[in-house]
Amino acid sequence: TDIALLAGSAIVGLYVARFLRMPAPYLAGPMVASAAVHLLGLTHASPPAIVVAAAQILLGASVGARFAGLTHRDIGRVLRLGGIATLILLGISGVFAVGLNAITGIPFESLVLAFSPGGLTEMSLVALALNIDTAFVATHHIVRITVVVMIVPLLFKIMRARSMID
Incomplete structure (x- = not known):
């Protein structure tokens, strides 16, 4: 049941x-x-392990399908730039995770996944696979996405208004 x-x-x-x-x-x-x-x-x-594994396979397949039609040079460039950006963002995430772990006692692993760059789906599946508080990780990513979706259009309106005035 x-x-x-x-x-x-x-x-x-x-x-x-x-x-x-x-x-x-x-x-x-x-x-x-x-x-x-x-x-x-x-x-x-x-969830049964088979369900989690199936979800990870579907996610991997959907990510892989996005690379269809790209040249090796394009993929290399994307991987290089993505790798650099990921290292920078992971470094920032790590600094915040260490600091908040010391202040709050929340497990470091949960904080790293909550602050790490990546999509909601991907980070949630990683948390689930590693037996990390999935709700905590997902909530942080949902808040991040919601804030970006709400604030970015407002920032564009402000920027557009200022450029028209100047």
């Missing part, structure tokens, strides 16, 4: 997330719903 409750909450979470137009509704909705049923103490079940 725990698995049925978890599956049911995932389906309800998906539809609620789509209705609310949440970022990554196919991941965020079920994760938020799962967090809710776990926090309420209704279940302690985890």
Whole structure:
């Protein structure tokens, strides 16, 4: 019955997330719903390992499909620039994770994944695979995405207004 409750909450979470137009509704909705049923103490079940593995395979395939049609030179350039950006962002994430771990006692691994560059789906699956607090990691990424989606258009309006005045 725990698995049925978890599956049911995932389906309800998906539809609620789509209705609310949440970022990554196919991941965020079920994760938020799962967090809710776990926090309420209704279940302690985890998704079966085969389900997690299948999700990781689908995610990897979808990421790989995005490289179709690129030349080796294009891929090399993207990998080089992406690698540099990733190292810089991971360094910043690490500094914040060390500092917040010392202040709050929140596990370093959870903080690193919460602050690391990467998509909500990817970081959540990594957290799930490593048995790290997935709800904590996903919540940070959802907040980051939501803030960016809300603030960036506002910044563009401000920049556009200033350029028209000057």
